[in-house]
Amino acid sequence: MARTKIVDLLKSKDFDKEINVKGWVRTRRGNKNVNFIALNDGSTINNIQVVVDLASFDDETLKPITTGACVSVTGNLVQSQGAGQTMEVQAKNIKVYGAADPETYPLQKKGHTLEFLREIAHLRPRTNTFGAIFRIRHHMAIAIHQFFHERGFFYFHTPIITGSDAEGAGQMFQVTTLDLKNVKKTDEGEVDYSEDFYGKHASLTVSGQLEGELAAMALGAIYTFGPTFRAENSNTPRHLSEFWMIEPEVAFNEIAENMQLAQDFIQYCVRWALENCEDDLKFLCDMYDKELIDRLKFVVENDFVRLSYTEGVKILEEAVAKGHKFEYRVGWGTDLQSEHERYLVEQHFKKPVILTDYPKEIKAFYMKQNDDGKTVRAMDVLFPKIGEIIGGSQREEDLEKLRTRAAEMGVPEKDIWWYLDTRRFGTAPHAGFGLGFERLLLFVTGMTNIRDVIPFPRTPKNAEF
Amino acid sequence: MARTKIVDLLKSKDFDKEINVKGWVRTRRGNKNVNFIALNDGSTINNIQVVVDLASFDDETLKPITTGACVSVTGNLVQSQGAGQTMEVQAKNIKVYGAADPETYPLQKKGHTLEFLREIAHLRPRTNTFGAIFRIRHHMAIAIHQFFHERGFFYFHTPIITGSDAEGAGQMFQVTTLDLKNVKKTDEGEVDYSEDFYGKHASLTVSGQLEGELAAMALGAIYTFGPTFRAENSNTPRHLSEFWMIEPEVAFNEIAENMQLAQDFIQYCVRWALENCEDDLKFLCDMYDKELIDRLKFVVENDFVRLSYTEGVKILEEAVAKGHKFEYRVGWGTDLQSEHERYLVEQHFKKPVILTDYPKEIKAFYMKQNDDGKTVRAMDVLFPKIGEIIGGSQREEDLEKLRTRAAEMGVPEKDIWWYLDTRRFGTAPHAGFGLGFERLLLFVTGMTNIRDVIPFPRTPKNAEF
Numbered sequence: 043m044a045r046t047k048i049v050d051l052l053k054s055k056d057f058d059k060e061i062n063v064k065g066w067v068r069t070r071r072g073n074k075n076v077n078f079i080a081l082n083d084g085s086t087i088n089n090i091q092v093v094v095d096l097a098s099f100d101d102e103t104l105k106p107i108t109t110g111a112c113v114s115v116t117g118n119l120v121q122s123q124g125a126g127q128t129m130e131v132q133a134k135n136i137k138v139y140g141a142a143d144p145e146t147y148p149l150q151k152k153g154h155t156l157e158f159l160r161e162i163a164h165l166r167p168r169t170n171t172f173g174a175i176f177r178i179r180h181h182m183a184i185a186i187h188q189f190f191h192e193r194g195f196f197y198f199h200t201p202i203i204t205g206s207d208a209e210g211a212g213q214m215f216q217v218t219t220l221d222l223k224n225v226k227k228t229d230e231g232e233v234d235y236s237e238d239f240y241g242k243h244a245s246l247t248v249s250g251q252l253e254g255e256l257a258a259m260a261l262g263a264i265y266t267f268g269p270t271f272r273a274e275n276s277n278t279p280r281h282l283s284e285f286w287m288i289e290p291e292v293a294f295n296e297i298a299e300n301m302q303l304a305q306d307f308i309q310y311c312v313r314w315a316l317e318n319c320e321d322d323l324k325f326l327c328d329m330y331d332k333e334l335i336d337r338l339k340f341v342v343e344n345d346f347v348r349l350s351y352t353e354g355v356k357i358l359e360e361a362v363a364k365g366h367k368f369e370y371r372v373g374w375g376t377d378l379q380s381e382h383e384r385y386l387v388e389q390h391f392k393k394p395v396i397l398t399d400y401p402k403e404i405k406a407f408y409m410k411q412n413d414d415g416k417t418v419r420a421m422d423v424l425f426p427k428i429g430e431i432i433g434g435s436q437r438e439e440d441l442e443k444l445r446t447r448a449a450e451m452g453v454p455e456k457d458i459w460w461y462l463d464t465r466r467f468g469t470a471p472h473a474g475f476g477l478g479f480e481r482l483l484l485f486v487t488g489m490t491n492i493r494d495v496i497p498f499p500r501t502p503k504n505a506e507f
Numbered sequence: 508m509a510r511t512k513i514v515d516l517l518k519s520k521d522f523d524k525e526i527n528v529k530g531w532v533r534t535r536r537g538n539k540n541v542n543f544i545a546l547n548d549g550s551t552i553n554n555i556q557v558v559v560d561l562a563s564f565d566d567e568t569l570k571p572i573t574t575g576a577c578v579s580v581t582g583n584l585v586q587s588q589g590a591g592q593t594m595e596v597q598a599k600n601i602k603v604y605g606a607a608d609p610e611t612y613p614l615q616k617k618g619h620t621l622e623f624l625r626e627i628a629h630l631r632p633r634t635n636t637f638g639a640i641f642r643i644r645h646h647m648a649i650a651i652h653q654f655f656h657e658r659g660f661f662y663f664h665t666p667i668i669t670g671s672d673a674e675g676a677g678q679m680f681q682v683t684t685l686d687l688k689n690v691k692k693t694d695e696g697e698v699d700y701s702e703d704f705y706g707k708h709a710s711l712t713v714s715g716q717l718e719g720e721l722a723a724m725a726l727g728a729i730y731t732f733g734p735t736f737r738a739e740n741s742n743t744p745r746h747l748s749e750f751w752m753i754e755p756e757v758a759f760n761e762i763a764e765n766m767q768l769a770q771d772f773i774q775y776c777v778r779w780a781l782e783n784c785e786d787d788l789k790f791l792c793d794m795y796d797k798e799l800i801d802r803l804k805f806v807v808e809n810d811f812v813r814l815s816y817t818e819g820v821k822i823l824e825e826a827v828a829k830g831h832k833f834e835y836r837v838g839w840g841t842d843l844q845s846e847h848e849r850y851l852v853e854q855h856f857k858k859p860v861i862l863t864d865y866p867k868e869i870k871a872f873y874m875k876q877n878d879d880g881k882t883v884r885a886m887d888v889l890f891p892k893i894g895e896i897i898g899g900s901q902r903e904e905d906l907e908k909l910r911t912r913a914a915e916m917g918v919p920e921k922d923i924w925w926y927l928d929t930r931r932f933g934t935a936p937h938a939g940f941g942l943g944f945e946r947l948l949l950f951v952t953g954m955t956n957i958r959d960v961i962p963f964p965r966t967p968k969n970a971e972f
Contacts, residue, residue: 045759047659047727064759066725066933083758084726085659112724112933114759140904140934147932164718164925165932167725176726180661187652194512194550196645201963202667202734203680203711203749205970215668215682215704217711219738222683222690222698233687239680239738239748241968246668246682253629253963253972260531260632261549261641262512268734269667273684273704283704284668293548294510294529294579439605460629460972467612467630468531468577469605498666498718505670505705507718507925 043116049085052129057121063090063131064114064139066168069151070107072096079107079133081115084167087174087321091122091130103136109150110142110168156494163498164507171329174322175487175495178315182482183267185314186288189307190265195290198257198264200250205242206457212272214245215283246271249476251289252408252461255437258291258472259464265290267479275502279491282480284500291474297410297419297436300473301396304423304432305346308394308482313342315486323486331488337426338486346394346423351378354397357390358382377404378422380429387424395424407451408461409435410471411443421475428485434475441465508581514550517594522586528555528596529579529604531633534616535572537561544572544598546580549632552639552786556587556595568601574615575607575633621959628963629972636794639787640952640960643780647947648732650779651753654772655730660755663722663729665715670707671922677737679710680748711736714941716754717873717926720902723756723937724929730755732944740967744956747945749965756939762875762884762901765938766861769888769897770811773859773947778807780951796953802891803951811859811888816843819862822855823847842869843887845894852889860889872916873926874900875936876908886940893950899940906930 043062046054051063065083072078075096080089092115094104107113116135122128144150148162149169159166166172187197203217219239220226226234235242250266257264266289273283290303315323316338327334358372370379378397386395399412400420409418423432438444444465448458455462483495493499498507508527511519516528530548537543540561545554557580559569572578581600587593609615613627614634624631631637652662668682684704685691691699700707715731722729731754738748755768780788781803792799823837835844843862851860864877865885874883888897903909909930913923920927948960958964963972 049659064935065727084661085728110933112935139936140930140932142932149932164721164928165725167722168933173726176663176722177661180656180663183662184652184656187649191645191649194514196549196642197648198641198645199734199751199962201749201965201970201972203736203965203970204972206972213684215684216687217680217682218687219678219680220687222681222685222687223692223696225687225690227688231688239740239967240965240970242970244970256629256972257632257641257962260630261638262530263550269664271668275704284666286664463629465605467605467607467614468575470529470577471604497664497722500666500668500705502704503706505666505668505707505709507666507669507671507721 045114047085048081048083048088048090051090051119052086052088054119054129057119057129059119060116060134061119061131062114062116063092065090065112067107067109067111067113067142069109077104079113079115081113082173084173087170087177087325091124091127092117092133093130094133094136099133099136103138106138106141107136108142108144108147110147112139113137114139156491160493160499167497170325172494174325175483175489176497177322178319178487179483179495181315181318182311182479182486185311186265186267188314189310190290193263195263195265195292196257196261198254198261198266199268200247200253200266202247202269203240203244204247205240205244206252212248213274214248215271215273217244217246248272249287249289251291251474251476252458254289254291254474255461255472256464258293258474259468259470263290263292277502279493282492282496282499282501285492285496286479288477288479289474291472293470293472295436295473296471297398297421297473300434300436300475301346301348301398301421304396304421304434304475307477308423308431309342311482312338312486316342326488334488337488341394341425344393346396347391348396348398350399351397351401351417352399354378354386354395357386361385361390375401375403383422383424383429384426387426394426397422397424402447405435407447407453408437408444410438411447419473423475425485428481431481431485432475432477434473436471436473439465439469439471441469510579512550513546513548513553513555516555516584517551517553519584519594522584522594524584525581525599526584526596527579527581528557530555530577532572532574532576532578532607534574542569544578544580546578547638549638552635552642552790556589556592557582557598558595559598559601564598564601568603571603571606572601573607573609573612575612577604578602579604621956625958625964632962635790637959639790640948640954641962642787643784643952644948644960646780646783647776647944647951650776651732653779654775655755658728660728660730660757661722661726663719663726663731664733665712665718665722665731667712667734668705668709669712670705670709671717677713678739679713680736680738682709682711713737714752714754716756716939716941717923719754719756719939720926720937721929723758723939724933724935728755728757742967744958747957747961747964747966750957750961751944752941753944754939754941756937758935758937760901760938761936762863762886762938765899765901765940766811766813766863766886769861769886769899769940772942773888773896774807776947777803777951781807791953799953802953806859806890809858811861812856813861813863815864816862816866816882817864819843819851819860822851826850826855840866840868848887848889848894849891852891859891862887862889867912870900872912872918873902873909875903876912884938888940890950893946896946896950897940897942899938901936901938904930904934904936906934
């Protein structure tokens with residue numbers, strides 16, 4: 043008999059028909075005559091209640107049915123008499139696929155801390171919390187592909203292993219097949235890469251942007267969605283050494299279109315979550331963050347404020363003058379800290395904010411230079427609770443300006459000759475941005491530690507599973 | 508004035524209205540009075556023809572308009588008088604964003620070999636061939652997400668960097684932040700990993716399957732779609748050191764459901780290509796492989812043949828007996844070579860074939876053992892021209908059988924304790940498979956070298972761009 047998923051069963055009106063349901067036992071309770079099994083199969087956060095008439099089953103069958111056990115139940119779907127249930131399954135036949143010894147199974151009924159669950163990342167998807175988070179993670183990935191696909195963007199796979207490290211976005215991991223016990227040196231005392239797999243120093247990508255620009259200058263509008271890596275020794279709730287990034291890049295877009303794309307994009311994703319992840323969001327809202335759903339709705343319903351870095355700094359300086367204390371100094375020319383970004387978003391505007399036109403010294407070499415000679419067409423999207431969720435820019439399309447800026451910032455031309463070729467041959471205005479997928483998930487799930495929104499977090503000294 | 512993409516323009520019926528179009532010049536030809544520019548913006552393989560009345564433009568404007576230049580054209584969309592065109596744009600205003608010096612721009616009108624284009628992978632998306640291939644690549648990725656999303660599978664990100672190498676699918680790249688010029692050793696002469704980023708030996712994943720199984724035993728049905736890596740020194744048209752893989756895994760599925768899922772999945776993707784990539788497929792069919800579209804239709808319209816490895820070997824042995832020459836020996840117990848697989852598919856059955864129940868010695872430790880004690884519930888999907896396109900299996904859900912097989916095959920239990928936990932706690936039958944994304948693309952595009960279906964191929968001694 044074909045199995046029905048619980049998500050479908052709970053929508054069914056096929057009462058008094060025989061069905062089969064399979065899943066893992068969340069709880070079992072009851073009395074001498076009847077037992078109730080709450081069964082979950084991961085298709086939804088909601089359980090189906092299985093009613094077991096003890097007179098119809100022998101003890102041997104029922105004994106292994108404890109929290110975490112896997113069972114197949116055949117029986118009639120009936121309208122429920124109990125409060126809080128709309129339907130239940132009256133068990134006729136139960137097959138136990140696998141027991142879960144209550145003495146050793148780590149996920150008993152009682153609540154667990156998120157810290158403890160991180161240590162058993164291989165089992166935590168079985169909890170309500172992580173079931174909800176990973177279903178939302180799925181939905182956000184689908185929303186992202188759907189958003190870009192509907193708008194004629196092409197999904198483009200930029201390389202993970204790269205011989206180039208020109209982007210300068212962060213420290214890189216080295217990729218090698220050399221035997222580290224016995225690294226050969228050249229006569230000059232340098233590492234001899236001639237026998238390494240790629241014949242040279244190779245690293246894990248920190249961003250697909252530069253390669254994405256190549257593609258945008260051919261296919262018109264592209265986006266990447268892949269893993270990126272930072273070897274920074276940052277043990278914070280906001281940093282991972284392996285995370286997923288989305289980077290759209292659009293030929294002929296300038297900064298204004300880039301801002302609108304960023305707003306449309308995030309609003310689309312958040313709206314998707316509200317429309318498709320209602321039960322999971324409600325659970326997270328109830329358990330972790332009472333304002334979560336209101337915050338999501340607020341972002342969908344309000345335009346993002348747009349202002350220049352210069353205007354933003356002025357607001358912050360006025361706040362300081364009025365007695366607001368920041369840990370870090372505010373002043374034109376210095377990068378904004380998270381506390382500054384959150385002040386603008388949470389206290390001043392009470393809306394998401396897009397800051398533009400940052401001082402060129404604090405931004406990357408490839409950003410389009412403004413006529414003032416001081417600022418570049420960067421944009422950062424700042425969100426409540428998160429701070430920077432998106433960073434992007436219009437790109438410098440002028441070959442000579444780009445070369446000059448690369449030289450000033452110490453990027454060797456021999457590393458970016460291929461990137462410069464896009465400006466050498468048929469250059470055009472273009473713009474794009476990067477969204478850290480896990481930053482988006484922090485916002486959408488209300489979680490506060492980035493280790494809790496990726497299945498297997500990689501952080502300093504931690505690459506378990 | 509808002510730009511219209513060429514893909515939309517070519518569907519438009521808004522004749523005699525002013526429009527703006529932007530793109531790259533493919534060709535410019537004409538006579539003393541009128542010029543014709545074929546303009547492409549990457550949104551489609553088709554160009555729009557721009558008609559330039561030379562009397563209305565000065566030479567300085569027109570001079571840089573050569574192959575590869577980027578221009579913005581405003582003008583009226585009119586029904587075309589010329590043969591082969593349905594519409595054209597009569598230019599009123601032309602702005603040149605970027606020239607492309609005919610002396611140095613590598614992509615002139617004349618055809619280029621695929622080998623040459625591989626050397627300029629940063630520019631090749633601008634050609635018809637690679638525009639078509641990468642648009643199809645996009646569509647296949649969207650089809651994959653759509654297929655699984657519609658069926659209630661959750662997209663699950665398994666780790667890229669891993670401290671585990673139990674899967675045994677191939678040689679691995681090492682990931683490190685140690686200074687290779689000065690690798691510290693322990694007192695025992697081993698590499699001292701205490702100062703490495705993860706505090707131990709870490710590698711790039713060869714497969715997300717084991718972690719995917721963890722997720723399937725919680726969320727019910729999941730799929731991965733991410734990069735995987737093999738450090739094998741294989742310089743062949745079928746191997747990449749970095750490639751993308753899709754790995755679905757389903758709780759409660761057995762081998763029969765797994766085979767059906769694989770067939771439904773590939774047919775869905777190929778049907779999507781036929782329905783959504785018509786112009787690009789037609790181009791590849793005309794230019795590279797006249798039978799391409801027929802082959803795609805054939806796969807969509809025919810059930811895949813299903814038979815056991817044992818039956819397959821018998822057919823091959825009969826072929827040998829009748830005088831068919833294979834390079835490699837055929838015999839029960841040895842792995843099938845590509846020539847054997849293609850004989851079954853192309854000459855014997857003339858249909859895609861799913862082979863099952865392989866000798867356990869030539870398959871991985873985690874495959875479900877059959878009662879015969881000799882075979883396991885593996886399945887390989889074999890395709891015309893490609894050979895193996897999918898490999899999968901029902902998994903061994905019995906803890907003790909799995910432990911025994913792991914020990915026999917030399918997989919240390921300390922490396923897979925977390926994997927064994929899925930069998931220790933609430934185990935269940937489950938099955939899954941892996942599809943190499945680029946293998947699918949070889950089939951769908953008709954290309955014969957795997958370096959031509961991924962934007963930036965990584966192969967031995969090659970990690971450029």
